Amino acid sequence: MITLLSIIFLGFFLGMRHATDPDHVIAVTTIVSRERKIWYAALIGVLWGIGHTLTIFLVGGSIILFSLVIPPRLGLTMEFSVALMLILLGVLNLTGIMRWITETFAAAPGGGSEVHSHPHPHSHSEYVHAHPHRHEPEAHGHRDDETPQGWLDRTFGRLGLYQLLRPLIVGLVHGLAGSAAVALLVLAAIQNPFWAIIYLVVFGIGTITGMMLITAAIAVPFAYTANRFAGLNRSLSVASGLLSLGFGLFLAFQIGFVDGLFTGHPRWTPE
Numbered sequence: 001m002i003t004l005l006s007i008i009f010l011g012f013f014l015g016m017r018h019a020t021d022p023d024h025v026i027a028v029t030t031i032v033s034r035e036r037k038i039w040y041a042a043l044i045g046v047l048w049g050i051g052h053t054l055t056i057f058l059v060g061g062s063i064i065l066f067s068l069v070i071p072p073r074l075g076l077t078m079e080f081s082v083a084l085m086l087i088l089l090g091v092l093n094l095t096g097i098m099r100w101i102t103e104t105f106a107a108a109p110g111g112g113s114e115v116h117s118h119p120h121p122h123s124h125s126e127y128v129h130a131h132p133h134r135h136e137p138e139a140h141g142h143r144d145d146e147t148p149q150g151w152l153d154r155t156f157g158r159l160g161l162y163q164l165l166r167p168l169i170v171g172l173v174h175g176l177a178g179s180a181a182v183a184l185l186v187l188a189a190i191q192n193p194f195w196a197i198i199y200l201v202v203f204g205i206g207t208i209t210g211m212m213l214i215t216a217a218i219a220v221p222f223a224y225t226a227n228r229f230a231g232l233n234r235s236l237s238v239a240s241g242l243l244s245l246g247f248g249l250f251l252a253f254q255i256g257f258v259d260g261l262f263t264g265h266p267r268w269t270p271e
Contacts, residue, residue: 015206045215053204055175060183072268083251090245181270
């Protein structure tokens with residue numbers, strides 16, 4: 001019991017700490033810089049954490065169960081993918097492409113059904129009144145947002161498929177860079193493969209929780225300044241894009257030339 005509890009607590013809190021790594025925070029900052037709702041930002045953090053956990057579990061679990069050995073060049077390539085992802089996020093943010101994609105592929109609330117009104121005279125009277133209604137078959141006599149379907153549309157419809165997939169894919173890529181290090185760390189401390197896999201699962205839950213809290217906290221200044229201080233909000237978005245681009249270029253140089261990915265002698269130590 002003590003061993004199980006120690007694995008759970010250690011994995012969960014190390015997973016939360018793992019969510020605070022600089023490349024993780026910079027990536028999600030760039031993503032949530034366009035969000036206006038803290039709840040949506042927290043959902044983005046959850047999706048990022050799920051993607052990250054899937055990669056950690058698949059790659060890390062394979063290393064634990066099958067004793068896979070990752071060559072240095074492959075390990076550096078996985079880490080280099082994170083640098084490319086940060087550069088791409090920064091460019092998309094700075095050029096406005098990210099905003100255009102979000103507005104194009106995010107479903108607009110209301111689904112495009114037009115509400116209008118027609119006059120209706122009372123029988124045996126000259127009194128005429130009007131009331132709004134819709135002609136679509138799905139229109140009802142009650143408000144759409146009072147139904148479960150309406151709530152789901154309002155909650156998730158604004159995100160759109162692109163906004164849901166984007167943090168998930170970014171999390172998957174980030175998981176590639178950290179999976180080997182996490183798996184090797186677990187193997188060094190936990191010899192039993194079963195407990196090692198349990199640790200990875202709990203580690204992933206901690207990462208999801210940590211990233212949810214981080215994205216919600218990061219979204220606060222963006223959400224607060226969105227309607228009150230438009231100029232400051234744009235400056236924050238640009239700053240997040242520049243930070244992502246700059247840190248991505250730094251990582252690319254570090255991995256490509258200092259660590260030797262593009263040279264004949266790659267040096268890779270999972271960290």
